[in-house]
Amino acid sequence: MHQPMYKDPIKGVYTMPWVRLHGIKGYFDMISLLEEFPEIHQTFNLVPSLIVQINDYVSGGAKDIFWDHSIKSAVDLELNEKKFILDNFFMCNWGTMIQQHTRYWELLKKRGMRHLTEDEIDHVAKIFSLQEYLDLQVLFNLTWFGYKSVEKDRGLLELIKKGRNFTEDEKRYVLETQIRVLKELLPAYKRFQDKGQVEITTSPFYHPILPLLYDTELAHRCMPGANLPDRFNHPEDAEEQIKRGVALYRDTFGREPSGMWPSEGSVAPELIPFFQKAGIRWIATDEAILLNSISEDDRGRMIYKPYRARFKDTEINIIFRDKGLSDLIGFTYSKNLPEQSKDDFMGHLKSIQRYLADSNDDHIVNIILDGENAWEYYPDGGRGFLSLVYKELTDDKSFKTVKIGEYIDGHKPVKIIETLSTGSWINSNFKIWIGTEEDNKGWDYIKKTRRFLTERIKENSINRKKAELAWEEIYMAEGSDWFWWYGDDFSSDNDAEFDRLFRSHLENVYRIIGVEPPDYLKIPIIKVEEELLPEEPVKFISPMIDGKITNYFEWLGAGSYTGKVVGSSMYHAEEIASAIFYGFDLHNLFLRLDMRSGLEKDTLKDIEVNIHIFNKDEFKIVFPLVFKEGEKKKYSIYRRREGLTFSLIKADETLAIKNIVEIAISFKDLNLEKNDVANFFVEFKKDKLEIDRYPRHKYITFKAPDENFENVIWSA
Numbered sequence: 189m190h191q192p193m194y195k196d197p198i199k200g201v202y203t204m205p206w207v208r209l210h211g212i213k214g215y216f217d218m219i220s221l222l223e224e225f226p227e228i229h230q231t232f233n234l235v236p237s238l239i240v241q242i243n244d245y246v247s248g249g250a251k252d253i254f255w256d257h258s259i260k261s262a263v264d265l266e267l268n269e270k271k272f273i274l275d276n277f278f279m280c281n282w283g284t285m286i287q288q289h290t291r292y293w294e295l296l297k298k299r300g301m302r303h304l305t306e307d308e309i310d311h312v313a314k315i316f317s318l319q320e321y322l323d324l325q326v327l328f329n330l331t332w333f334g335y336k337s338v339e340k341d342r343g344l345l346e347l348i349k350k351g352r353n354f355t356e357d358e359k360r361y362v363l364e365t366q367i368r369v370l371k372e373l374l375p376a377y378k379r380f381q382d383k384g385q386v387e388i389t390t391s392p393f394y395h396p397i398l399p400l401l402y403d404t405e406l407a408h409r410c411m412p413g414a415n416l417p418d419r420f421n422h423p424e425d426a427e428e429q430i431k432r433g434v435a436l437y438r439d440t441f442g443r444e445p446s447g448m449w450p451s452e453g454s455v456a457p458e459l460i461p462f463f464q465k466a467g468i469r470w471i472a473t474d475e476a477i478l479l480n481s482i483s484e485d486d487r488g489r490m491i492y493k494p495y496r497a498r499f500k501d502t503e504i505n506i507i508f509r510d511k512g513l514s515d516l517i518g519f520t521y522s523k524n525l526p527e528q529s530k531d532d533f534m535g536h537l538k539s540i541q542r543y544l545a546d547s548n549d550d551h552i553v554n555i556i557l558d559g560e561n562a563w564e565y566y567p568d569g570g571r572g573f574l575s576l577v578y579k580e581l582t583d584d585k586s587f588k589t590v591k592i593g594e595y596i597d598g599h600k601p602v603k604i605i606e607t608l609s610t611g612s613w614i615n616s617n618f619k620i621w622i623g624t625e626e627d628n629k630g631w632d633y634i635k636k637t638r639r640f641l642t643e644r645i646k647e648n649s650i651n652r653k654k655a656e657l658a659w660e661e662i663y664m665a666e667g668s669d670w671f672w673w674y675g676d677d678f679s680s681d682n683d684a685e686f687d688r689l690f691r692s693h694l695e696n697v698y699r700i701i702g703v704e705p706p707d708y709l710k711i712p713i714i715k716v717e718e719e720l721l722p723e724e725p726v727k728f729i730s731p732m733i734d735g736k737i738t739n740y741f742e743w744l745g746a747g748s749y750t751g752k753v754v755g756s757s758m759y760h761a762e763e764i765a766s767a768i769f770y771g772f773d774l775h776n777l778f779l780r781l782d783m784r785s786g787l788e789k790d791t792l793k794d795i796e797v798n799i800h801i802f803n804k805d806e807f808k809i810v811f812p813l814v815f816k817e818g819e820k821k822k823y824s825i826y827r828r829r830e831g832l833t834f835s836l837i838k839a840d841e842t843l844a845i846k847n848i849v850e851i852a853i854s855f856k857d858l859n860l861e862k863n864d865v866a867n868f869f870v871e872f873k874k875d876k877l878e879i880d881r882y883p884r885h886k887y888i889t890f891k892a893p894d895e896n897f898e899n900v901i902w903s904a
Contacts, residue, residue: 189215189559190235190395190451192669194252195244196689197661197696202252203685207241209332212369214560217334217569219376222385225578229589230386232377232559233449236393236436237667239374246371258329259363261356262322270313270321274299277328281564282886284522285331288567291352292327295320301867301889319353326354329362334563335571337369378441387591389447390437392429394667397621399456399610401426401666404631406456409610410617417628420635425666427462432663434466446470446593449556451668452620453477453509453613460499460608470494470505470596472556474613478508481609488543492551494601497608505596506605509556509613512536517573518557522565523871523878526572532877533573534580537587552595556613621668624675629713630690634665637694637709641701650701658697665693674714687714723748725890727898729771731778735846743780746771749888764795764872764880772893776842777801777858781849781870789814796873797849803866805829807858809851811843813872821845825857855892862894 194204222228244250257272265273278286278296286292298320299312316324330347338344344365347358380386392398399406404420430448437445446469450459453473463471475491484490497506513536521529537553544551563570581587611617621627641658644650650658670690673683680686691713695705727745732738746769764787769780779799783792792813799809811823822841826834842852860866867887872880 189233189238190391191238191241192395192667193237193664194241194689195250197664197692198699201256202241202250203689204682205252205254207238208245208250208252208255208366208370210560211242211245211373212337212366213332213334213569214563216369216373216376217336217563217571218559219373219380219386220336220340221571221574221578222380224575225582226385227582227589228385228578229591229594231389231447231592232386233389233391233447234377234437235391235395235451236433237395237664239436239440242370242373245367246374255363258325258359262318262325265321267313270316271309273321273324274309274312274316275304277324280328280331284565284567289327289331289348289351291323292331295324295327301887322356322359323352323354326359326362329359329366333366333369335569337365341365374440381441387446387593388437388441389449389592390433390445391449391451392426393432393436394429394663395451395669396426396429396663396666397452397454397612397618397668397671398426398429398450398459398462399454400618400622400631401429402456402458404622406458406610407618407622409456411619411623414619414623415628416622417631418635420631422638423458423462425663426459427465429663429666430462430466430468434468447472453556454611454618455497455506455608456610457497457499457608460497460504461502463504464502468504470507470592472507472509472554472592474611474616475508475511476616477609477611477613478605480611480616481605481607488540489547492540492544492553493549493603494552494596494599495603495605496601497605499608503604505601506608507552507554507592507596509554510540511613513553514555514557517555518562520877520879521573522562522567522570523881524876526568526576528876529573530576530580532875533577534584541586550599552590552592552599554592620675621671626674626713626715627671630671630674633691633694633709633713634662636706637665637697638662641697644701654700658700661693661696661700665690683714684712687712725771727771728773728893729778730773731771731780731850731852733778733842733844733850733852735844735848735850737848743769743771746778746780747888747890749883765870765882768870768882768888770868770888770890772855772890774893774895775856776852776854777860777890777892779849779851779853779870783813783848794874795879798871798873799851799868800871801853801858801866801868803858803860803864805859806834808834809853811851813845813849815845823851825853827859860892862892864892866890866892 191207191210194202194207196203219232222230241250254276257269260269278299280286282296286296300308304312330344333344338348343361347354347362377386377388381388400420402423404416407414407416433448434445444467448463448468448471450471450473455471455473455477478491479487482490491508491510494505494507496503513533516533521533540553566573581589609616614620622631641662645655670686673680673686691709695709698705725745725747729743729746731742737743749768750766763784765781766784767782771778795813797811797813801807801809806828808826809823810826815821820841821843822839823843824839825837827837828834838857844850858866867889869887870882871878
């Protein structure tokens with residue numbers, strides 16, 4: 189369970205609402221669901237920077253900008269505030285959190301299901317009524333409540349049923365209930381820990397990548413040849429972040445922590461003495477770190493037991509996650525029926541059990557994933573899947589859920605890892621946080637600011653109180669989250685804000701001391717791309733459907749969507765496509781799918797493509813990526829009306845798969861007339877489970893063209 193520090197160090201307000209909103213959803217659901225399953229034991233990791241912010245909301249000290257725009261009476265909203273609401277109050281999963289509320293879905297369609305230009309948002313702001321703004325304020329805050337909050341509060345359920353035409357009093361009730369839920373949150377975790385059902389672990393305080401604080405040159409071990417910044421080498425900062433995390437845990441839960449999740453599973457052998465000195469008995473990271481640390485090659489027997497990692501004369505217990513099972517929960521099961529996902533999950537567990545059946549030892553399967561991000565992509569918040577899994581694990585006595593600490597207590601590790609591999613749980617390296625121009629600039633800025641602070645302290649030019657405040661800003665800037673959004677790995681609607689917050693923490697070091705911050709800290713590090721959303725078609729195209737790029741011009745003018753990960757705070761390795769192109773002539777929609785380079789044919793052979801296109805009705809275009817030998821390539825078109833099952837309406841052969849996938853679909857078959865607006869997304873399925881989707885959480889929108897399409901585009 190992790191959130192970075194969202195508090196603006198200069199203005200003293202929270203600029204993003206994610207502690208508050210995830211608090212009433214995933215954080216509350218996950219612990220509360222265990223009330224129904226007393227035999228299920230779990231381990232939760234609560235990052236200290238999250239705990240601090242929850243306490244700030246509970247005490248009334250935290251006010252975020254989204255809250256301020258929610259609480260203000262709709263009749264008093266100024267134009268800029270209305271524009272902020274229209275820009276930001278659809279910031280959730282459209283399919284699972286907006287579409288289920290009829291009114292919310294209507295408002296999204298009225299606003300427009302894509303990023304709006306400044307002129308467009310000005311226009312929309314003027315056509316929304318006061319009641320629509322009020323409904324939007326309520327629905328944005330209401331949809332973030334998890335299933336447990338709604339089940340425990342009849343008032344919330346009644347508001348969900350009402351659906352529209354809310355009052356200011358009802359809005360106030362929604363917001364006040366959010367704070368009531370947050371007040372229950374940490375006491376609930378402590379209560380479950382005290383009765384022995386749950387183990388709670390901690391992390392370094394502001395969630396830094398510890399090996400990079402210790403010495404950025406350690407990155408060369410897992411990233412040979414990487415372009416690294418000037419060396420940042422401060423083991424004392426890594427140790428301080430660990431000590432502070434342990435201290436806050438002790439203050440919050442009234443005991444010493446047993447375990448620690450190093451931020452992003454980032455480990456290096458040099459850190460082992462720090463863990464041991466802080467009283468930490470065990471840590472966890474990814475299976476790939478284990479596979480890189482020892483020479484055995486039987487993964488199935490290696491990863492399902494604890495180890496001891498050694499550095500000189502110090503040791504730490506360490507366990508490794510099953511990446512495949514963890515990622516299935518994080519990325520795949522949300523897209524499938526709960527029963528189907530439960531069966532698949534339990535099938536994997538039973539396969540592992542059969543594989544290890546000839547051993548007389550117990551084994552532990554460690555499933556570790558983000559505690560909040562996955563659940564907004566489940567239509568029911570994950571309740572169905574988790575409940576079914578918990579029930580089967582409770583009933584099936586061949587399995588036992590355990591807290592990690594209790595397993596280690598009963599199964600002392602005997603195998604020693606002499607040289608723990610350096611890396612993180614993402615590709616076993618640190619590429620997300622160092623090595624690009626933006627990342628490296630961030631590290632350089634921390635180094636310069638830290639050096640400035642230490643020089644002033646040596647000169648005795650600042651008092652102890654100011655020095656403590658300034659160090660706090662340095663530690664906050666060392667957090668991993670700022671670097672997550674730098675570089676070309678990930679992007680979100682909030683990139684610029686994360687960049688500003690990072691630089692503000694460093695600027696504040698200077699301001700605390702009474703010195704004007706250097707000019708370079710006022711300039712954004714991030715290179716903001718003009719458009720991260722799909723590029724729209726600008727002219728008619730007529731590609732030859734032959735599965736290859738016949739000439740440069742055949743897709744010139746098409747719209748496109750790249751597979752860049754937008755808006756994700758979770759890492760997803762199983763990407764299938766690198767780009768999608770779409771365009772049309774007067775009669776057909778043309779689609780082109782470019783597969784990610786390096787994919788083996790065996791990887792693709794069981795994958796089915798489902799292209800969902802919907803306007804008045806919903807259509808599904810289905811075909812395999814790899815056809816059987818001699819089989820004619822064709823796709824099937826299915827139609828679903830009014831939420832019923834899909835029915836086959838025809839098959840068509842305008843499909844080719846070679847270097848790329850090309851397909852032509854008649855507008856007539858899609859029941860699309862000129863100027864009709866439609867949305868689509870591309871889904872990849874394997875064994876009936878969705879494994880990837882583009883765009884990941886939204887849709888690509890297009891309008892069926894008329895004869896004036898090109899004239900309108902060019903005149904615009």
